[in-house]
Amino acid sequence: MASTWTMLALFALAAYILQATIRKKKNGRRLPPGPRGLPILGHLHMLGRFPHRDLHQLAKKHGPIMYMRFGFVPNIVISSPEAAKQFLKTHDHVFASRPVIQAVKYVAFEQKGLLFGEYGPAWRSMRKLCALELFSNAKINSFKSMREEEVGLLIQSLKQVDGGAVDVSAKVSSMSVEMTCRMVFGKRYTDEDFDEKGFQSMIQEGMDVSSTPNIADYFPYVGALDLQGLKPRMKAQNKVYDAFFEKIIDEHAQARDQGKTKDFVDILLAYMGSEDAEYPIDRSRVKAIMLDMLVAGMDTPTTTIEWGLSELLRDPPVMKKLQKELDEVVGMDRMVEESDLENLEYLDMVLKETFRLHPVAPLLLPHESMEDCTVNGFHIPKKSRITINVWAIGQDPNAWTDPEKFFPERFVGSSIDVKGQDYQLLPFGSGRRHCPGMQLGLIVVRLLLAQLVHCFDWELPNNILPNELDMTELFGHVTTRANHLVAIPKYRLHK
Numbered sequence: 001m002a003s004t005w006t007m008l009a010l011f012a013l014a015a016y017i018l019q020a021t022i023r024k025k026k027n028g029r030r031l032p033p034g035p036r037g038l039p040i041l042g043h044l045h046m047l048g049r050f051p052h053r054d055l056h057q058l059a060k061k062h063g064p065i066m067y068m069r070f071g072f073v074p075n076i077v078i079s080s081p082e083a084a085k086q087f088l089k090t091h092d093h094v095f096a097s098r099p100v101i102q103a104v105k106y107v108a109f110e111q112k113g114l115l116f117g118e119y120g121p122a123w124r125s126m127r128k129l130c131a132l133e134l135f136s137n138a139k140i141n142s143f144k145s146m147r148e149e150e151v152g153l154l155i156q157s158l159k160q161v162d163g164g165a166v167d168v169s170a171k172v173s174s175m176s177v178e179m180t181c182r183m184v185f186g187k188r189y190t191d192e193d194f195d196e197k198g199f200q201s202m203i204q205e206g207m208d209v210s211s212t213p214n215i216a217d218y219f220p221y222v223g224a225l226d227l228q229g230l231k232p233r234m235k236a237q238n239k240v241y242d243a244f245f246e247k248i249i250d251e252h253a254q255a256r257d258q259g260k261t262k263d264f265v266d267i268l269l270a271y272m273g274s275e276d277a278e279y280p281i282d283r284s285r286v287k288a289i290m291l292d293m294l295v296a297g298m299d300t301p302t303t304t305i306e307w308g309l310s311e312l313l314r315d316p317p318v319m320k321k322l323q324k325e326l327d328e329v330v331g332m333d334r335m336v337e338e339s340d341l342e343n344l345e346y347l348d349m350v351l352k353e354t355f356r357l358h359p360v361a362p363l364l365l366p367h368e369s370m371e372d373c374t375v376n377g378f379h380i381p382k383k384s385r386i387t388i389n390v391w392a393i394g395q396d397p398n399a400w401t402d403p404e405k406f407f408p409e410r411f412v413g414s415s416i417d418v419k420g421q422d423y424q425l426l427p428f429g430s431g432r433r434h435c436p437g438m439q440l441g442l443i444v445v446r447l448l449l450a451q452l453v454h455c456f457d458w459e460l461p462n463n464i465l466p467n468e469l470d471m472t473e474l475f476g477h478v479t480t481r482a483n484h485l486v487a488i489p490k491y492r493l494h495k
């Protein structure tokens with residue numbers, strides 16, 4: 001025990017000396033302003049349960065380009081549309097990498113995938129492959145009937161509990177899991193046909209282990225000791241994923257050329273090992289991309305729907321107005337179809353407002369600078385982490401009137417969109433690392449929210465009044481409701 005403490009003390013001393021050296025090495029170049037930090041710890045102690053809100057408060061005092069240090073890691077925090085444009089457009093080529101963090105290294109196949117891959121030729125070719133083959137309009141359209149079928153099943157199951165309280169979050173989440181599995185793997189994976197723990201708990205353990213704050217990511221030298229004991233858990237989780245994906249790859253290899261709609265694994269396997277392919281990829285990259293699609297595709301639409309429906313429940317006039325639009329465009333005799341979506345303007349406004357107030361990833365994913373860079377006269381050191389606080393940008397009073405209010409009408413006559421060209425609204429990011437699943441994600445959230453509001457009238461249980469609905473957040477990979485949304489659906493269509 002004593003020797004561990006001695007080692008820790010030595011590491012702390014080394015850390016302190018190294019930090020002092022790093023600061024001196026700036027050669028007088030001006031870092032962005034920021035709060036005063038503590039020796040060694042830097043500003044880590046300033047982050048609580050809601051880091052996006054803490055950083056927003058600090059940015060109000062120190063500015064939209066703020067320097068902070070979390071342990072050893074320099075962090076640049078961006079909190080205005082103008083600053084976001086500098087980092088995601090003007091200097092995007094410098095800030096398009098991702099930092100190496102332990103969870104990604106050990107759980108997510110050594111950062112070989114798209115989501116966390118370091119910027120470089122391998123990442124660029126994977127990104128191109130995914131854009132052309134997995135997220136093309138033709139591919140997205142090929143899953144249209146599957147999506148409508150899954151949403152239809154969800155509506156049926158809600159209809160069966162007509163009048164009773166339902167855990168909407170859980171229902172929407174399991175539908176999203178099924179949809180993603182069918183698209184990526186070509187079939188549903190239920191708890192029964194997957195190892196003794198079950199599919200959902202496998203995914204949950206992966207999320208838990210990789211979202212636990214890890215000292216090693218801030219103090220690499222102390223981290224080598226693995227004081228939190230996370231490394232074995234991460235490696236074990238990777239083994240579970242590995243076995244699961246190996247099984248799927250084998251199943252696909254055996255069932256090749258059976259004339260069914262090609263799922264993502266079929267497409268990736270066609271490229272695997274092919275010497276002639278423009279983008280050859282190996283087996284571990286295929287597994288890394290499979291994991292990316294699960295992690296990035298499952299919870300993101302669910303979370304948006306949860307927040308969107310919560311805001312509608314808190315604002316009955318907006319809910320009624322949306323139902324009116326749906327009744328006029330679709331009528332009461334059939335359900336919404338994907339082809340209706342382009343005619344649902346108010347739905348679009350409700351979703352934009354939901355994305356503004358509840359971006360699924362309030363700090364996007366961390367970016368990393370690949371070289372020293374000067375932005376607005378500030379020195380941004382190589383290997384800084386870049387945190388884009390899109391939640392704070394959604395609250396910027398220079399960009400939005402009454403930013404704290406849920407008010408979809410603010411988008412009437414406005415050309416502001418969520419697609420990454422308007423820096424005041426960036427739920428999918430922008431630039432080289434923007435979300436490649438955006439088109440697909442938008443179709444799913446539009447279709448699902450439209451169906452839920454068109455098919456049902458909704459009430460809160462236990463006489464909870466609209467303005468009493470708890471809206472506490474749970475910050476994590478995606479920022480969800482802290483408590484599941486429970487509500488009472490009442491079927492309202494004629495058939």
Ligand code: HEM
Nearest residue numbers: 115296297300301360361364365427428429433435437441
């Ligand atoms: C409402 C739905 C969705 C939202 C709000 C969303 C949001 C985001 C955000 C904020 C990022 C990080 C951008 C950055 O770091 O600058 C991202 C990246 C990514 N998303 Fe999405 N996403 C959604 C749906 C999807 C879906 C359905 C998929 C795939 C099935 C997907 C796949 C990805 C991938 C692979 C990346 C990493 C891109 C890269 O680093 O190059 N997303 N998404």
